[in-house]
Amino acid sequence: MGACAGGLLGCAAPAPTSRGEVQAAPTQTGELAQSDVNRMATLAMRDNLDSLYRLADKLYRRNPAEWRKGAAASREQALIQVREAIEQRQPWAPLQGRRDIAAMAFALSPEFPGDRVAAFIHATADMLITAHGGKTEFFLIDSLDAQYLYNAARNVESAAWVLAQRRTAAGRPLLLADEINERERNLSFEREFGKIIGRLDLMAGMAAEKYRRAAISYLQGFMGGSFLQFLPVR
Secondary structure, three states, X not given: OHHHHHHHHHHHOOOOOOOOOOOOOOOOHHHHHOOHHHHHHHHHHHHHHHHHHHHHHHHHHHOHHHHOOOOOOOHHHHHHHHHHHHHOOOOOHHHOOOOHHHHHHHHOXXXXXXXXXXXXXXXXXXXXXXXXXXXXXXXXXXXXXXXXXXXXXXXXXXXXXXHHHOEOOOOOEOOOOOEEOOOOEEOHHHHHHHHHHHHHXXXXXXHHHHHHHHHHHHHHHHHHHHHOOOOOOO
């Protein structure tokens, strides 16, 4: 009976669901000039920008009136425009010359008149790149400031909170994002923000450890070379 029940349970178990698999980035010649930390920082920056682009797409889907405020003919074109401006390090005209955290504050102010999605995503990307020394790729000659990365993570936390809590003069959310009601529970925006914050905190910790570990590695090498040599036995 027990064996039968076990068999029935086995038969009733759902088949494993494929959720994809991890994909390594293609090898590039520039990696020869990158340390492990440089490479991780480059990949983390790539993933954080991709997260922002996903947030832009999701925000446009929930707030289609935003992309119509600009010159784009479609949501897809609006996404391309803001992505190109970020990757080419071009200013975003509706931000009126503001960059970094000043641009984020303006994009999330109730009085901002333009496409708030594009302005917010562009400003946040600019803040992230600024925190990384103005770069999106990192090599042996580059260094990262752990405190700036930590501050960037806190800025993203603040932005997510403002997006969820702040209202316009008419009492409406600045942008529709996460939603919890009797019929649905959509926290996908919060999860995407959380990924960005987690990557930034990880890189901040690694940057803080880099020089301490270099000193320890030097001492380990010195001790190994001087005191841990094998001695002749005959």
